[in-house]
Amino acid sequence: MATSLPASKPLLATLKGVRQPIAPIWLMRQAGRYLPEYRTLRAEKGGFLALATDSETAAEITMQPIRRFGFDGAILFSDILMVPWALGQALSFGAGEGPALTPALVDHALTGLQPAPERLDPVYATVARVAGMLPAGTTFLGFAGSPWTVATYMVAGHGSRDQGETRRFAYADPRAFGEIIDAIADSTITYLSRQIEEGVEAVQLFDSWSGSLSPAQFERWVIAPTARIVAALHDRHPDVPVIGFPKGAGGKLPAYARETGADAIGLDETVDPAWAHASLPADMPVQGNLDPLALIAGGDSLDAAATRILEAFADRPHIFNLGHGILPDTPIAHVERLLAHVRRAR
Numbered sequence: 001m002a003t004s005l006p007a008s009k010p011l012l013a014t015l016k017g018v019r020q021p022i023a024p025i026w027l028m029r030q031a032g033r034y035l036p037e038y039r040t041l042r043a044e045k046g047g048f049l050a051l052a053t054d055s056e057t058a059a060e061i062t063m064q065p066i067r068r069f070g071f072d073g074a075i076l077f078s079d080i081l082m083v084p085w086a087l088g089q090a091l092s093f094g095a096g097e098g099p100a101l102t103p104a105l106v107d108h109a110l111t112g113l114q115p116a117p118e119r120l121d122p123v124y125a126t127v128a129r130v131a132g133m134l135p136a137g138t139t140f141l142g143f144a145g146s147p148w149t150v151a152t153y154m155v156a157g158h159g160s161r162d163q164g165e166t167r168r169f170a171y172a173d174p175r176a177f178g179e180i181i182d183a184i185a186d187s188t189i190t191y192l193s194r195q196i197e198e199g200v201e202a203v204q205l206f207d208s209w210s211g212s213l214s215p216a217q218f219e220r221w222v223i224a225p226t227a228r229i230v231a232a233l234h235d236r237h238p239d240v241p242v243i244g245f246p247k248g249a250g251g252k253l254p255a256y257a258r259e260t261g262a263d264a265i266g267l268d269e270t271v272d273p274a275w276a277h278a279s280l281p282a283d284m285p286v287q288g289n290l291d292p293l294a295l296i297a298g299g300d301s302l303d304a305a306a307t308r309i310l311e312a313f314a315d316r317p318h319i320f321n322l323g324h325g326i327l328p329d330t331p332i333a334h335v336e337r338l339l340a341h342v343r344r345a346r
């Protein structure tokens with residue numbers, strides 16, 4: 001297909017291992033509350049789930065940061081918690097409270113949940129719409145949460161500081177917990193395959209809480225299920241790169257890179273770029289890893305922080321990104337400054 005030639009899409013080419021003269025850039029959570037045009041739509045429609053299940057609106061929100069900034073990648077507007085919703089939990093996003101899933105699975109395991117896979121249909125419709133709207137050079141990214149991170153929300157019923165309830169459950173009843181992980185992994189494989197079939201060109205697995213696990217539990221609940229998802233996706237869609245983003249994995253990153261089969265690896269802002277460059281396979285594309293607070297601060301220190309990352313990864317395929325999601329109080333002008341800096345840097 002002429003439209004998917006890597007040369008015309010710098011971000012996709014980078015994910016396929018072809019280093020670009022100017023690092024392609026997108027920002028995690030680039031569609032969201034720091035954008036006035038997002039806040040306007042959110043106020044009209046009232047709430048995240050109403051936005052995410054209205055395909056026309058979700059497609060528009062996906063396009064907002066592309067229109068405003070011309071990022072090299074567009075990420076589907078949805079959420080990692082759509083999978084628990086499709087597995088049958090009730091999902092709500094209370095204003096200022098973060099998401100809630102009921103019933104929490106601590107005492108229930110998976111019994112009693114009535115799967116509702118049709119809840120994901122609007123997401124697939126959003127993907128199809130966006131695929132028809134994107135500029136030719138923009139790479140379309142789908143995503144899902146990784147089983148461990150999604151399980152921490154399903155088990156506790158909400159976000160938590162140290163994922164303590166879920167870590168305890170995983171030690172106390174690894175069989176029941178393994179069933180939850182397997183169910184999430186199965187539904188994630190279907191979910192990402194459908195996104196690919198509707199038009200995304202690469203997918204990212206967000207493992208936001210992988211940093212809370214001991215090395216043995218990391219092998220079992222992060223690496224193993226991630227490897228299973230990656231293998232299934234590669235089997236069905238061999239040309240579609242998978243980005244793994246095990247936030248907080250630190251010294252476990254090389255094992256994650258070697259053992260999961262992920263095509264590219266996302267780095268959070270606590271990772272030293274020079275260490276990552278020396279420790280990860282030489283040809284492996286990396287993504288990251290500017291501190292979102294440096295972007296809020298702006299000015300010369302923003303330029304210096306970005307330059308340091310660009311220089312450390314100058315000799316390998318590198319996608320410029322933040323180390324985690326852009327924060328709601330980020331000034332638009334600082335995003336513009338970062339883009340200009342990255343695009344003139346080499």
Ligand code: CP3
Nearest residue numbers: 028029030031032048075076077078079080098206208325
């Ligand atoms: O722009 C993009 O990156 C695409 C959309 C996207 C959202 N969530 C939209 C969203 C993506 C990729 C996510 C991933 C996500 N969601 C993660 C993994 C990355 C991370 O941040 O660690 C996690 C853990 C979630 C779960 C989640 N969703 C939480 C904890 C919250 C509430 C707190 C918060 O940060 O807003 C959400 C809601 C959510 N997801 C919003 C958006 C734009 C905010 C909704 C609103 O209030 O307008």
